[in-house]
Amino acid sequence: MNSLDFFNARLEATISPMDYLRSSKDNPEKYFLMDVRNGPSEVRSLTIKGARVIPEHDLPHRLEDIPKDKEIIVYCWDVWCNTAAKAAKILLEKGYQVKELTGGIASWREMNFPVSACTEGDTDKDACGC
Incomplete structure (x- = not known):
């Protein structure tokens, strides 16, 4: 693989927080954003x-919760985390269209983009998808 092939593949498989925010505002029905982080709920309290x-x-065990007709955007903790890549692989193998949000929630928060509090005990599960 040469450099051009590498960067084309990278751009095809990822979306930056700024590009996602802009594109999802222009076409909100196109995407299904998923927080795929593992770990205790108390450390995943913001999404x-x-x-x-x-x-x-x-x-x-939750594939039925994920629409096949949308582009799935997965994210995890940070650039050092590969959980989103693992999730993307599972979804791609099942025929979903998937991209990884670069930098995870850490990049999103660094840019002061909107987050919400989310706990597994939330009564309004539709608000955060817990």
């Missing part, structure tokens, strides 16, 4: 506003 929370380890 990107509008994201559904489906931890990567639950993904094989």
Whole structure:
């Protein structure tokens, strides 16, 4: 693989927080944003506003919750985390169209983009997808 092929593949498989925010405002029905982070709920108490929370380890049992007619955007913790890549692989193997949000929730928060509080005990599960 040469450099051009690498960067084309990278751009095809990822979307930046700024590009996602802009594109989802222009076409909100196009995307299904998923927080796939694993770990205790207390460390996952913030999520990107509008994201559904489906931890990567639950993904094989929750495929019916994920629409096939939308582009799935997955994210995890940060650039060092590969949980979103693992989730993307599972979804791609099942025929979904998937991209990874670069930088995870850390990049999103660094840019002061909207987040929401989300706990597994929320009574309004539709608000955050817990």
